[in-house]
């Protein structure tokens with residue numbers, strides 16, 4: 001060891017090995033205690049976590065005084081959050097020594113640093129220093145304090161990482177949630193599809209055309225993400241080889257961002273590709289106009305085949321320009337709304353991958369549960385809005401695991417009662433984390449009830465049969481299936497067929513029999 005800690009062990013080391021083992025056991029239990037959830041908000045509120053770590057460290061090591069620092073941008077600058085009984089003068093000395101020697105400690109990844117009569121424990125996760133515990137030990141410190149301290153440091157670092165992650169993600173979620181709700185209000189009652197339909201009807205009839213088309217494009221995409229064509233009776237289709245109508249003419253409008261009024265298509269360079277692009281119609285003449293409010297290109301609108309053997313006139317172009325600016329406004333709002341939704345879901349995905357990363361055996365679990373639950377919901381004939389809820393519910397069902405110590409999540413043996421109790425707290429912890437997010441109101445009961453059983457013997461609320469929300473019953477089947485078909489710390493994966501047999505076996509006790517039957521049938525069909 002790089003430093004002298006002999007002063008800690010003044011009573012000598014004539015301890016018997018057995019006594020040491022025994023004492024270690026006691027201390028291990030104490031450390032475990034450090035990681036339990038009985039203190040309010042222990043794992044998910046940074047401040048209470050820091051206080052709890054310090055309190056336990058003081059007790060565990062019989063220290064006299066202590067402090068806790070969080071590493072900011074520059075870990076050498078100590079940001080002291082809590083200090084117990086330490087004079088500022090003393091703190092200054094520690095600060096300046098730490099600053100000058102930090103690069104050397106960082107280089108060698110020193111697990112314990114001593115400055116003056118203080119022991120400093122760097123809390124390191126994935127080669128990044130998250131914080132630092134400082135302890136002034138006394139002669140009463142346990143004999144094996146040198147062995148306990150690194151364990152304490154690594155457990156504390158793991159908890160601290162979760163709490164920091166949670167704090168960061170949650171702040172972002174709340175901001176996004178508020179913006180999201182605002183966006184939702186702006187576009188309330190605006191259904192893009194029906195608006196586009198109305199717009200096309202007005203464009204078609206207002207310009208006395210046979211056809212009206214719209215192409216919506218995003219900057220980075222090569223092709224339109226949406227295209228539609230409307231004819232006199234409302235229904236029309238692009239010809240199969242016309243790439244959904246995204247012909248050279250439309251590409252040209254996109255490239256030059258200028259309108260084109262073509263009265264005689266036959267004599268035009270685009271005649272060949274344009275003429276037959278709509279099934280059962282031959283395009284003779286057309287107006288194409290870029291939609292470009294405030295310099296942002298959104299797409300192209302097109303009308304074709306002026307009725308009554310007439311030519312398109314400047315008034316037709318004017319009407320299209322007005323309509324185009326109106327529809328552009330709506331599209332931009334809808335786009336904004338979708339972007340927000342995507343940003344929101346991306347943040348949530350990041351949060352779930354963080355949880356999956358904690359639990360090394362369930363990597364990818366949340367995503368697999370999401371995909372399969374959505375399929376099952378579809379198979380059950382649920383509505384689009386319910387499937388959307390399943391999408392988020394599947395992704396987030398285990399979010400509460402962010403508060404469960406890794407030691408328990410990854411424990412190779414069977415869990416004892418106490419550990420099982422902690423694991424069982426994850427649905428409620430999930431509700432505590434996401435219950436405040438208004439946007440997720442319809443999703444939270446999936447998180448809360450995905451471990452209920454059909455016979456009422458599940459947790460947390462012991463709901464039975466139809467009392468359990470339908471979507472939670474759906475996710476429950478898939479969740480169990482995925483857990484059975486992946487390796488776990490305590491057992492090897494079952495084959496799909498074995499897992500299906502087990503699901504059938506537990507139908508009516510653990511699972512909703514109707515849902516279980518549909519699931520088993522669906523997986524068997526997909527396999528063949």
Ligand SMILES: [Fe+2]
Nearest residue numbers: 397398450451
């Ligand atoms: Fe779960």
